[in-house]
Amino acid sequence: MIHLLRTRATPEQLAEMLQDLEDWIKVAVDIHREILAGGGKLHAEDEAALLADGSRQEDIWGATWEPDLRQVTCESLINIRPRQNNHSMLITDPLIRDRVVEIVRRLLEGT
């Protein structure tokens, strides 16, 4: 189930976001509004939730959170963005990448 998070996820929200993929949560992060959508089977579904909520495409980046490792992997098909000079699935700009990781950790781990 996809949740749009503006504050730290509750245990119930985390459980529901893990329902689809079980071992990891795909998320799309709006680095401007500092919110995320997570729990879709595809990053594009999470991205769609943010776009519907008013996010701008250029502010949205994809990542995957793995709860056992507490690891954020900033690699997603939606990150291929030539216009913003990102030509791979990885977020190549360290500032953007750090911001995505920080927002994911804050909203999913509460750190």
Added chain:
Amino acid sequence: MTNQVAIESDEIQAQRIRFMGLALPVRLGELAESLAFATVASDHPKYPEFLTRTLGVSIRLIDWTVAEVDPTVQSELAELRSHLAGWLRDTQAIGDDPAKRARVVAELREWSQKILDRSGLANYDNWQVEFDYPPGIRAAAEVFV
């Protein structure tokens, strides 16, 4: 037990239907992403279960894609599937040997890049093509154009 199998089967069927609704380049892109994510298994505390899960996802995506790609990509996907199936049979041995783990990670990375190249999604010239993707790549492509 029977019910559990039926539920899993329904879920996979739903995944397949959703995946088959994506444009072919995007399906290849999703496969590339799945292969890249499988590298996370290398450090995972639930290894080899985690590797089994991630490789299984990639194999399914290949099975749902292979019939529609051109013959060159078809043979590459067949080769990739064979590697994945081999690793799937050998997860415990791979987990016990750091050198093997590192080799699998490197090969997954190479295959991920190769499949992404085949998808055309990372090719700057293809970004004026409107892929039927809800909405991700399509929205990004529209912005780019």
